[in-house]
Amino acid sequence: MSRVLVVGAGLAGLACALRLADQGAPVTLIATGAGSLQLGGATIDVLGYNPALVSRPLDAIGALPPEHPYALLGRDRVTASARWLAERLPALDLRGSGQENLLLASALGAVRPTAVAPAAIAAGDLRAGGSVVFASVHALRDFFPALVAANVAAATAVSVQTRSAEATVDVRGDGDASSLALARALEQPDQRARVAAALRSAIGTADGARVGLPAALGIDRHAEVVAALSDALGAEVFEVPTAPPSVAGIRLYRALLAELRSRRARIIIGSTAVAAARDGARVTALEVKVSGRTRTFPAEAVVLATGGIATGGIELHHDRLREPVLGLPLADDPGEERYEEGAFHEQPVDRAGVRVDAHMRPLDADGAVIHPNVRAAGALLRGAVPWRELSGNGLALASGLAAADAVLAERAA
Amino acid sequence: MSVDIRGSLDNCVKCTVCETFCPVAAATPLFPGPKYAGPQSERYRRDGTSVDASLDYCSGCGICTQVCPQGVDIAEINARARAEMKTARGMPLRDRLIARPPLLGRLTHPVAPIANAVTRSRPGRRALQAALGIHRDAALPAYSRTTFQSWARKHRPPAGTTRTVVYFHGCAANYNEPSVGRMAVEVLEHNGFEVIVPPQGCCGLPLQSNGAFEPAREYVRALVGRLAPYAREGHMIVANSTSCGLMLKREAREILGMDDDDLALVGSRTFDICELLRDLLDEGELRTDMRALPMRVPYHQPCQGRGHGFGKPALDLLDLIPELEVIETDRECCGVAGTYGLKVEKYPIAMQVGAPLFADIAAARADCTACDSETCRWHIAKATGLPSVHPLELLHRAYGLS
Numbered sequence: 025m026s027r028v029l030v031v032g033a034g035l036a037g038l039a040c041a042l043r044l045a046d047q048g049a050p051v052t053l054i055a056t057g058a059g060s061l062q063l064g065g066a067t068i069d070v071l072g073y074n075p076a077l078v079s080r081p082l083d084a085i086g087a088l089p090p091e092h093p094y095a096l097l098g099r100d101r102v103t104a105s106a107r108w109l110a111e112r113l114p115a116l117d118l119r120g121s122g123q124e125n126l127l128l129a130s131a132l133g134a135v136r137p138t139a140v141a142p143a144a145i146a147a148g149d150l151r152a153g154g155s156v157v158f159a160s161v162h163a164l165r166d167f168f169p170a171l172v173a174a175n176v177a178a179a180t181a182v183s184v185q186t187r188s189a190e191a192t193v194d195v196r197g198d199g200d201a202s203s204l205a206l207a208r209a210l211e212q213p214d215q216r217a218r219v220a221a222a223l224r225s226a227i228g229t230a231d232g233a234r235v236g237l238p239a240a241l242g243i244d245r246h247a248e249v250v251a252a253l254s255d256a257l258g259a260e261v262f263e264v265p266t267a268p269p270s271v272a273g274i275r276l277y278r279a280l281l282a283e284l285r286s287r288r289a290r291i292i293i294g295s296t297a298v299a300a301a302r303d304g305a306r307v308t309a310l311e312v313k314v315s316g317r318t319r320t321f322p323a324e325a326v327v328l329a330t331g332g333i334a335t336g337g338i339e340l341h342h343d344r345l346r347e348p349v350l351g352l353p354l355a356d357d358p359g360e361e362r363y364e365e366g367a368f369h370e371q372p373v374d375r376a377g378v379r380v381d382a383h384m385r386p387l388d389a390d391g392a393v394i395h396p397n398v399r400a401a402g403a404l405l406r407g408a409v410p411w412r413e414l415s416g417n418g419l420a421l422a423s424g425l426a427a428a429d430a431v432l433a434e435r436a437a
Numbered sequence: 438m439s440v441d442i443r444g445s446l447d448n449c450v451k452c453t454v455c456e457t458f459c460p461v462a463a464a465t466p467l468f469p470g471p472k473y474a475g476p477q478s479e480r481y482r483r484d485g486t487s488v489d490a491s492l493d494y495c496s497g498c499g500i501c502t503q504v505c506p507q508g509v510d511i512a513e514i515n516a517r518a519r520a521e522m523k524t525a526r527g528m529p530l531r532d533r534l535i536a537r538p539p540l541l542g543r544l545t546h547p548v549a550p551i552a553n554a555v556t557r558s559r560p561g562r563r564a565l566q567a568a569l570g571i572h573r574d575a576a577l578p579a580y581s582r583t584t585f586q587s588w589a590r591k592h593r594p595p596a597g598t599t600r601t602v603v604y605f606h607g608c609a610a611n612y613n614e615p616s617v618g619r620m621a622v623e624v625l626e627h628n629g630f631e632v633i634v635p636p637q638g639c640c641g642l643p644l645q646s647n648g649a650f651e652p653a654r655e656y657v658r659a660l661v662g663r664l665a666p667y668a669r670e671g672h673m674i675v676a677n678s679t680s681c682g683l684m685l686k687r688e689a690r691e692i693l694g695m696d697d698d699d700l701a702l703v704g705s706r707t708f709d710i711c712e713l714l715r716d717l718l719d720e721g722e723l724r725t726d727m728r729a730l731p732m733r734v735p736y737h738q739p740c741q742g743r744g745h746g747f748g749k750p751a752l753d754l755l756d757l758i759p760e761l762e763v764i765e766t767d768r769e770c771c772g773v774a775g776t777y778g779l780k781v782e783k784y785p786i787a788m789q790v791g792a793p794l795f796a797d798i799a800a801a802r803a804d805c806t807a808c809d810s811e812t813c814r815w816h817i818a819k820a821t822g823l824p825s826v827h828p829l830e831l832l833h834r835a836y837g838l839s
Contacts, residue, residue, distance in 0.1 A: 025719045025720070025721070052748070055506075056505075056506055056507075056508060057454060057503070057504050057505045057506030057507065057508070058454050058457075058458065058504035058505075058506060059506060060452075060506065062452075062453075062454055062457055063452055063453075063454070196466050202453070202456065204453075204456065204457055208463060268451075268452055268453045269453040269454070269456060269457045274457055281767075282767065285765055285767060286765075288752065288753075288756065290748040290749075290753075291748055291749075292746055292747065292748050293503055293504060293743075294502065294503030294504065294505075294743065294744070294746055295746035296508070312746070313746075314745065314746030314747065315683060315686045315687045315744055315745045315746045315747075316686035316687035316690065316691075316704045316705070317686070317704070317705050319746075319747075335506060336506075336507075
């Protein structure tokens with residue numbers, strides 16, 4: 025029996041697979057690993073810069089060049105996709121609709137715009153002004169509350185009074201702790217009470233200020249941890265992203281996977297799709313490297329959500345780029361002149377990717393559909409510069425759902 | 438070496454995804470996590486020099502390798518480094534014993550009632566803990582008086598079979614749970630298979646996970662010698678223990694580094710029993726005339742089951758049984774990881790690793806639990822007080838075979 029194969033476990037692949045499974049399609053999700061959601065801050069960035077700071081991202085979509093994936097997807101679909109995620113995963117308590125960007129402190133205290141964020145992160149919206157204390161525990165070595173406070177205070181986009189505090193307290197009896205270890209400790213009431221007491225004495229009186237803490241406020245018991253710390257500190261607390269691992273990203277990944285599981289989607293993490301079988305233009309199966317062998321997975325339809333260069337969806341070869349699963353042509357490949365001076369400049373390679381039509385079907389250089397039953401989504405698409413325009417998760421979500429809807433429409437036909 | 442395991446560490450981008458999944462690091466600070474113990478420490482290991490004894494606390498569940506988005510063979514790198522460390526430091530008698538199930542089986546099954554009485558008694562367990570370092574509360578299996586092989590030799594296949602399969606039953610079905618072996622045969626026969634049961638030994642996994650690589654390779658070579666003639670004739674080989682099957686499919690090559698044509702052939706022809714049955718289901722060839730089993734059963738896939746890359750075939754099969762409410766637990770590992778949780782210094786960690794799973798099972802108010810690997814079943818049953826069965830057993834009942 026052939027199934028709908030979704031390749032990739034980032035936001036595009038997971039959202040796509042969940043929408044398909046919700047509608048009763050037989051879905052198999054195949055991914056090399058656990059995807060990139062756990063590295064990011066769990067915010068849905070729709071559009072943050074173009075190239076100036078964007079305050080109304082959905083409105084700003086209309087001004088993008090026609091080859092940008094958002095131009096294909098359109099404002100309505102992007103709006104609907106953000107709403108879908110919030111409604112589909114109510115436990116995440118997502119805030120924001122994309123009408124206006126929130127302005128949040130990054131892990132280094134840069135002010136970053138985003139459209140949708142979990143409540144505990146959205147509570148750090150700096151547009152609200154006022155006073156903020158950025159606080160952490162010393163054991164968390166990659167988080168610097170003084171740096172965050174200084175950079176936020178110096179930012180011109182917002183007007184916030186800041187200070188910082190750092191508590192010295194053992195987490196799990198270790199000298200050092202990652203954000204994950206801190207999150208696990210905070211789920212234990214006794215350890216949480218110790219950390220809270222140390223934070224309270226380091227902060228002193230919050231005096232009406234919000235308290236920004238590293239985004240490590242629990243995993244499964246996140247709401248309970250947030251409430252308990254707010255109570256203990258006598259202040260509204262919010263989460264500031266950390267260096268990986270991203271606990272907020274883990275919460276998002278787990279929530280999506282749990283929903284997929286409850287739909288009995290087949291989930292194969294740790295196996296890589298390497299090739300395809302074809303019958304004419306249609307892809308009839310994917311060849312997947314599983315344990316010790318290559319297995320054939322019969323395909324009714326395929327959605328490639330394998331990501332861009334960073335996650336292997338696009339391979340860099342010395343003179344060209346390559347899409348490794350189907351060998352799809354990559355538009356805007358700059359050849360060997362991939363980079364230019366300036367780490368923060370857009371690079372010639374940035375917009376390279378798979379060109380698709382409005383049904384997310386890959387197109388060849390002449391604009392013809394290559395495989396009628398294949399779709400592409402997420403960072404694999406050409407035309408966007410997510411790291412610069414802050415559009416990664418917004419594109420992943422909208423294009424993943426668009427691919428799912430295209431597959432569903434074809435199944436219904 | 439056909440597989441470049443160590444070279445894969447260059448792909449590590451330090452993203453920490455493995456750390457977020459590691460069930461042992463979540464349970465104890467004694468293990469610093471797969472990234473630290475693996476790709477990071479590996480750079481300092483030269484010529485067998487061991488840099489960090491915490492590696493011994495890795496349970497070998499393999500989750501790190503499965504979730505790595507960059508394809509780093511973290512678990513395999515760590516298994517090899519652990520073996521070097523244990524070789525350099527010497528292996529305790531306990532590890533040499535518990536890593537040889539066929540030896541234990543041959544010694545014990547003729548005197549099964551006496552052995553079982555000892556392992557069931559408090560004084561017996563205290564003595565085992567004092568003498569060998571096997572934790573007195575760890576789940577030890579009972580031994581059967583008769584082996585599965587002796588049943589299989591007398592068993593006459595039914596008429597009307599349409600295809601053949603070779604059954605690799607493993608040590609547990611032979612010495613501890615011959616009923617599981619019998620049910621495997623009967624479920625396969627019910628679906629039209631003639632089941633061939635060649636004489637066979639251990640897959641070497643316990644020796645491998647205890648770091649005794651050369652003796653493990655000897656076990657693998659002997660087993661492959663038994664199975665390869667069938668594989669060459671085109672037979673499929675079916676295993677009901679997910680961990681033993683994984684050893685043949687992958688781990689003997691990727692961890693023990695065995696580059697052997699017969700092993701590659703046998704590995705490529707080996708299927709887990711639920712994998713095989715689900716393939717039949719997908720092809721419309723599985724018998725689905727099943728009777729109702731009105732029960733609530735949490736299903737835990739063993740960590741080693743995830744290593745196969747086939748999803749959760751047992752769930753797809755159990756979902757076919759009318760009125761059976763199957764609750765998928767989603768925990769990385771039950772904690773025991775083969776022989777890890779038997780050891781006096783590791784048993785508390787194994788219980789901590791399994792605690793979230795045990796809590797899920799308690800909350801489910803279940804009639805029994807289901808799990809594919811035997812050591813996991815014994816550990817889960819002991820920890821929860823509920824019987825734990827192979828998914829096969831539920832299929833066997835639903836088919837009206839028991």
